[in-house]
Every structure is written in structure tokens, then in C-alpha cells.
Amino acid sequence: MTTTSPYRTRRRRPRALAAAVVGALLALAFSALPGGPAAAATACAAAWSSSAVYVGGDHASYAGHNYRAKWWTQGENPAQRSGQWDVWADEGACGAGDPGDPGDPGDPPPTDLGRAAAAPYLYPGWGDPPSPSVVMQQTGVGAFTIAFVLANGCNPVWDGESGITGGVHERYIREIQAAGGTVIPSFGGWSGTKLGPSCPDAASLAGAYQKVIDAFGLTAIDIDIENSDEFENEAVADRIVGALKIVEQRNPRITTIVTFGTSPSGPTYYGKRLIAQAEALGAPIDVFTQMPFDFGGGDMYAATVGATEGLNVQLRSVYRWSEAEAYSHMGISGMNGLSDQQELTTPQTWQRIRDWASARGLARLTFWSVNRDRGCAGGGVVSSCSGIAQADWEFTRITAGF
Numbered sequence: 001m002t003t004t005s006p007y008r009t010r011r012r013r014p015r016a017l018a019a020a021v022v023g024a025l026l027a028l029a030f031s032a033l034p035g036g037p038a039a040a041a042t043a044c045a046a047a048w049s050s051s052a053v054y055v056g057g058d059h060a061s062y063a064g065h066n067y068r069a070k071w072w073t074q075g076e077n078p079a080q081r082s083g084q085w086d087v088w089a090d091e092g093a094c095g096a097g098d099p100g101d102p103g104d105p106g107d108p109p110p111t112d113l114g115r116a117a118a119a120p121y122l123y124p125g126w127g128d129p130p131s132p133s134v135v136m137q138q139t140g141v142g143a144f145t146i147a148f149v150l151a152n153g154c155n156p157v158w159d160g161e162s163g164i165t166g167g168v169h170e171r172y173i174r175e176i177q178a179a180g181g182t183v184i185p186s187f188g189g190w191s192g193t194k195l196g197p198s199c200p201d202a203a204s205l206a207g208a209y210q211k212v213i214d215a216f217g218l219t220a221i222d223i224d225i226e227n228s229d230e231f232e233n234e235a236v237a238d239r240i241v242g243a244l245k246i247v248e249q250r251n252p253r254i255t256t257i258v259t260f261g262t263s264p265s266g267p268t269y270y271g272k273r274l275i276a277q278a279e280a281l282g283a284p285i286d287v288f289t290q291m292p293f294d295f296g297g298g299d300m301y302a303a304t305v306g307a308t309e310g311l312n313v314q315l316r317s318v319y320r321w322s323e324a325e326a327y328s329h330m331g332i333s334g335m336n337g338l339s340d341q342q343e344l345t346t347p348q349t350w351q352r353i354r355d356w357a358s359a360r361g362l363a364r365l366t367f368w369s370v371n372r373d374r375g376c377a378g379g380g381v382v383s384s385c386s387g388i389a390q391a392d393w394e395f396t397r398i399t400a401g402f
Helices: 021-032 132-139 168-178 202-216 227-231 234-250 269-280 300-319 323-327 347-359 394-400
Strands: 059-062 065-069 088-093 143-152 155-158 182-188 220-224 255-261 287-291 330-335 364-368
Touching (some): 132 168, 132 394, 143 168, 155 202, 168 182, 168 202, 182 202, 220 234, 227 234, 234 255, 255 269, 255 330, 269 300, 287 300, 287 364, 300 323, 300 330, 300 347, 330 347, 347 364, 347 394
Parallel strands (some): 143 182, 220 255, 255 287, 287 330, 330 364
Antiparallel strands (some): 065 088, 143 155
């Protein structure tokens, strides 16, 4: 990107107890033998369909769990929409757990970011940043991806600041959290001195990530890996993947996201290599997010769908996932209005992209950026508006419906 856009389960089986002690012991001993009986697991409801309509009380299964609809819904993935205030209620594991079924304990569960699945980028130090709590009130969005964590040596600092606390970035984060929102910090971006090349090894890089996690009590982090210093530097890219493996080991409940560029047909050489290395090094990256823009023009809906389908194919090949499982580990990070290369994404196009991504159960939808989510028809590619005619916060409002 140009300087205009610095961001370029385990299941338990119930054990039946016999009335008599001897009977219980015999049952336990026998169940330990190969082929011994085990209590039947709860049967799975009919598989969830993204095109089906469900009303309150309807049941569906997804990835080895049963879910109950609380109200009318269509196209809302149960694994991603089963939080306290979401449309689905998770009623627990189901099925026999046969190897290869969607609920097999050896398979990674679908990523569940909850309301943070829709988390547009907000840059407190750039482009006339708006009040996040006001944007939340006016759009219904519940999370932001905050740009950007850079480096001072191997220490994390917010862009334009000397540390990670005590400045405008912390003020914005606390405002979001006080309003009940979720914050995902983004490390890296297109420009500036970054942690990946600044830290000498994966352990020290993981330690730098951990400082930010601990400072703000985070549940997810985004590594925006771009440019020749990180994305196209294989040693640094491997260091980042290794660091994320350590972060996941230290923080079992955290969601790790990597965001990177793409071609209209899917990952480039460096994207494919990043995916392959994550699998080879055993780094459990939760969400692979592509930035499907700056292609030089064309139909942005078609290009976004093509790039995303290409990522799906690559993840299925490397991880041996099903199509649905691959989608549940994928994200889209677009650019609202005019891109650096004058590509046009209108609110109508972004809504089509959102609906397509929602219907396929993607884990993440975001765009660059809330700072630019204001109308300025004919304004060009600038930091504080989209360059097109639109209502203020229209892209954020659309994203919030993901």
C-alpha cells in the first residue's frame, strides 16, 4: 500500500453408573477394552444450511455441536453466532465422533470471534479519527481492529507513540472497552519499523506480542504481514509464524489472525508459503485473512470472491480441511470506496461481499478503514474519507451485520 493506506474441543462421553458396585466396576472394566460399549452420544440434528431459514426453537448441527435458534435467522453460522447475545444457543457436542466427521476432536474447531468477527480497522493516529463509542452507537458495530503496533527495538510501540500505554491509542482502546466493545490490535502494516524484523528470534517476538496482550486483556490479535521486510522476507515470515505458535501455547483461548495480500485468484507465492509454513511448524493460526484489492481495477465483487475461493482451495490442500472448515478459518479485509489504485468498492458492492462471506461462514470481515468511512465524492484517495458519495459510517454499518 501507499502511505495513504499504511495497512496494506474436546468432548466427554457420559459414563453410565450401575446400581450395584460390582456392576459398575464390571461396566468400567469392560468399557476399557477395545470394542467395549460406551454410552451413546447425543444425536446430531440436521446439518446447518446457510440458505435455510430457521425460527426460534429450530435445531441444527454444525462441526459436531447441536445449536438451537433463538429467533429468525438465515445465513448466520452457528459456531460464530452462539455467544450470549447471539441468535444461536450452543447445546453441546453431538454425534459419535467418528474419524473424519466434522466434530472429530482431532480437528480444529471453527473459529468463533463472536461480535469481533466484524471488526473494521480504526487508526487513532491518522485520518481525523472519529470517536469509537459514537461510531458504535450509530452503527451497531461491536469491535475494532486498532492500527498499528510497530517497534522500538524489540519492544512494541503504537505508531507515532513511544510505548503502548499512556497515549491516544490506549485512550481509544479504553473507550471501546468501556462501551462494551472488543479490541483487536494489528501488528505491522505496510510501513514503519516492525517487530518481525526487529526481534531476533521467535521467542523474543512472541514476548513482544505478549506485552500488548497483557496490557489490554486481549482475546485476539492481528498480524498484518506486508511488504518486503516481512511478507516477502522468508526468514522473518517464519519467525512470525513461530512466534504465533508460542503465543497460542501461552494463551490457549486467544484467536490469532494473519492478514496478507493476494491476487484475484488467491494467494500468491508468499501467501502459499505462509500457509504451508504455519502447517509445517504446527502453528495453530486461527484465521487467514486476505486483502483483495490493489489489483489495478476491475469488478471488486468478482475479484474478492475469486481471491477468497482461491484461499479456500489452498487451505483445503494444505490442512486437509473440508470446504466448510476452510471457510471457518478465513477472513476478508477490503478497502472501502476508492483503493490506492482507484478501484471502486461501493456500499452496495460491500454488502454483496458481506452477504457472500456470511453465507459461507467466514470467520472475519473487516475493511480499511473507519477513518475513511465518510463521503467525499470526487475527493480521491485520502485518509479521512472514501472518495465517493456515501452516508457517514455506511461501510461500518454494513460490516456490523456480518
